[in-house]
């Protein structure tokens with residue numbers, strides 16, 4: 387029988403920006419954070435290079451920021467959410483500064499702003515060029531460690547939700563380090579999922595290894611309504627170094643004038659879009675993908691625009707190049723598109739509430755309606771901040787105040803079945819091959835069939851079925867959207883269909899019904 391552990395602490399799944407900021411906003415209310423890795427590891431937040439988008443310049447405004455967000459989202463952004471998030475941005479930059487984030491400042495004390503693709507002006511607040519995520523996380527981790535109301539449980543994976551009827555009463559958790567143990571039910575007053583995106587479901591991704599759609603999948607398995615699942619953003623300039631995950635060459639490099647060239651030295655973006663290298667990400671990703679497929683070895687040339695200043699101004703990029711034996715001062719950096727950001731996720735409302743009572747979701751795991759079919763660069767961290775704080779406020783009004791709670795201790799349990807590494811490799815290859823930058827109906831059907839086979843073979847391994855649940859939802863939503871819009875490109879439906887300019891919603895049952903119908907048709 388499954389062990390039950392009861393707590394008065396709010397249960398927060400994850401330890402990225404969304405989770406840490408929510409925990410700090412909730413303090414002194416007791417919370418417990420669950421994370422498979424030590425603080426600072428295994429979270430996309432710590433790897434963010436560009437920074438946080440916010441209308442900080444005199445010439446800028448939340449309205450202009452919202453307009454750019456809506457334009458990038460290709461007809462499926464919720465304008466009310468775009469207004470809410472962009473309006474709140476400035477206050478959160480000040481809050482992060484107060485928490486100790488050393489944002490780059492000019493001599494007058496103003497924030498130094500980077501220009502990124504599809505922003506109408508420089509708007510991204512940054513730290514030492516490409517160190518924003520690391521610096522923000524270091525500041526928050528220091529504050530979390532100094533906050534007695536926050537308990538951090540490391541080596542722990544959330545594998546499911548505990549429900550009573552349609553209400554979420556807790557999280558099924560599994561100790562994965564130092565050894566892998568059978569799940570226990572951890573029950574508390576509310577659950578906040580902040581477990582990040584799904585990039586690691588793809589063979590080529592910029593996301594850290596734990597980010598494989600597990601948290602979206604566990605919510606979907608409990609019946610949560612999911613939104614915009616087909617919209618996965620592929621970053622056009624991951625460094626093609628053979629590493630897994632693939633290191634990123636931040637878009638800020640292109641903002642500074644770096645250009646994309648192919649092996650013939652031609653700047654292929656000039657013909658592809660009027661804004662050339664600063665075209666929306668999906669356009670650049672498809673152009674880079676076309677060059678990869680044509681064997682033209684696309685590369686990012688930083689030599690004229692940044693030159694010898696690269697190691698000092700973009701240390702993460704310089705370090706990744708050094709690991710791969712690439713010298714960006716003498717040669718262009720080879721690049722490839724890689725799964726980077728999931729616009730879709732658990733559908734949430736303006737308070738961060740999911741469709742299941744007792745469940746809140748923030749950060750990349752949530753689909754708030756901000757990003758539509760294509761996230762505007764550097765709106766990801768911003769969305770995590772705004773909704774983490776909103777949810778903290780909502781939980782404060784929803785729950786009876788509690789000033790003290792005992793620390794959670796998980797009991798010893800027996801050994802749990804482990805994932806088959808080959809099945810995960812297979813899943814990731816299937817996603818990259820059939821559910822990637824370019825999609826077709828036939829390929830998506832093959833993907834759904836293969837995902838179902840892999841799931842059936844690993845049905846007893848909860849972390850794997852959470853991954854396959856999210857993978858099925860992405861492939862099913864992509865099959866159902868018979869058009870090309872934003873990041874979702876169907877070569878069999880190459881145009882946008884104005885009748886489909888709306889968000890998509892589906893449940894795991896819908897995705898499974900589609901897979902079953904395909905199997906029946908094939909039989």
Ligand SMILES: Cc1cc2nc3c(=O)[nH]c(=O)nc-3n(C[C@H](O)[C@H](O)[C@H](O)COP(=O)(O)OP(=O)(O)OC[C@H]3O[C@@H](n4cnc5c(N)ncnc54)[C@H](O)[C@@H]3O)c2cc1C
Pocket residue numbers: 399400401402403404405420421422423427428429430431432433434435436437438439518519542543544545580581582583592593594596597598600601634726727748749750751763764765766767768770
């Ligand atoms: C290389 C890179 C660069 C980026 N650059 C930028 C940028 O410049 N600006 C921007 O706005 N966005 C950027 N993004 C996107 C942005 O970093 C993420 O969208 C954002 O950090 C997500 O925050 P989060 O808190 O939702 O998730 P994360 O920071 O990914 O944290 C998720 C947490 O959940 C944990 N977790 C996962 N599964 C489980 C589970 N089953 N149980 C328990 N815990 C679990 C993880 O270990 C992690 O601690 C970038 C992303 C990457 C990968």
